[in-house]
Amino acid sequence: MNNFSYFKAGSVSEARTLRERNDHARYLAGGTNLIDLMKYKLESAGALIDIHHIDEHRTITTTEDGGLWLGAFVSNADTAYHPLVEQRYPLLSRAILAGASPQIRNMATNGGNLLQRTRCYYFYDASSPCNKREPGTGCPAIEGYNRNMAILGTSKHCIAVFPSDMCVALAALDATVVTQGPYGERRIPFGDFHRLPGEAPEIDNTLQMGEIIVGIELPGEGFPEYHSYLKLRDRNSFAFALVSVATGLLLDNGLIAVARMALGGVSHRPWRVPEAEQFLVGKEPTREAFAGAAEIILAGAVGYGFNTFKIDLAKRAIIRNGMMALNPASQRPGAQPSLEP
Incomplete structure (x- = not known):
């Protein structure tokens, strides 16, 4: 049994305050990956802070420079079928629809999609060593069964792959990840958001402690033709x-x-x-x-x-x-x- 406290935040600032006040707190949006990991006892949280219903980041709108703003708490399904995405960024729509199932796309959020953990079988097997799950224990995939594993950007510590379809399209579209944290807003070029394993494969991305993804910005060119x-x-x-x-x-x-x-x-x-x-x-x-x-x-x-x-x-x-x-x-x-x- 994973015992945890539950809080429902009404704003990003409230969510950040709740996280500061609760040890081992995690943000919860769609929960399609985090809840699974908690069920498998691969992740734990002293508190879950529900940010799914923060309305200010549940919109898709055009930006002043002609691009598109994707709210972090908009579902993957609503993003894929949004008229502006279908018309101007069909590459993104098709990538989203190639992933998961309709039920999961209805729950999963844009921000959460960026934060997925690997589906490496050794990572999901709590009885196996895994540097991504427990640093310093080894990477059995290198010498073991590795059919689904990485061929580029690997290290001696990890050869796991990142599973998102949506993020592949966002990388090609030159998106920008927008966050809010203790030091204000930060804009992260998409190519700088996810990390290679290097010496610390347990760290997936460049988010700072307490930061929340609030949106994704797409440039004006979406390659519709x-x-x-x-x-x-x-x-x-x-x-x-x-x-x-x-x-x-x-x-x-x-x-x-x-x-x-x-x-x-x-x-x-x-x-x-x-x-x-x-x-x-x-x-x-x-x-x-x-x-x-x-x-x-x-x-x-x-x-x-x-x-x-x-x-x-x-x-x-x-x-x-x-x-x-x-x-x-x-x-x-x-x-x-x-x-x-």
Whole structure:
């Protein structure tokens, strides 16, 4: 039995005050990951502070510079189906709908999606050592069964992957995470929010003590014309990605003017390589061009036995997704997908 106190906060400032007054307190929004972890006795909390009903951050609105504000407490489902997201940022909508189940998307929040813990089987097995769960105990995945594990950005302490689909699209869209904490508001570029494991794999992100994610800002460019999200997994429903790719393109006279690519299922955070995107600028959007970008993105990838297949799979996925982005209509339900790599 996990005994804890429960508080319902009416504002962000109240939530932060409650956390300061209660030892081992945790913020609770949708709870789709935290509650599971508590049931498995992998997480504990002396108090849960419910922030799910704070209205000021349950909106989706345009920003003064033409971008979009996603409130942190808006559900994933409401975000995916919001008209502004569907029209201007369809890449994000498709990534969200590729994740979890409708029931979970109805509960999970935008802020909580960023804070998911890994689904590494050793992390979830309390009887196994795990540096992410108990620092210093080891990483059995490196020598063990590691089919779903990372091939990029790993360390000798951890090869777990970050599971979010939504975050792969947010990385490609160059989003900004907005927080409120003891020292006021902070704006964190999305690429700086999640950490690689390094020497401290137990630390997933760069949030400071007491900070609350209040929103996510998207820039004005959402790649509505040329985009694609491809998720390769063991089954078509309710499965985490072996490899996923989010691609957004801007074309000018048939040449690539802007390219954005981010990968999921391959690292401790969404994986984006600006050098590969710059490589594509000025080129025709061909399989050969995307293959060149794939080689840059996967440079330094390391397999650990069971997951070595991911290196070639990721390269093929990048090429396929780049071509899919040229015809987003082909990704609609009922459309016939291309079977070419």
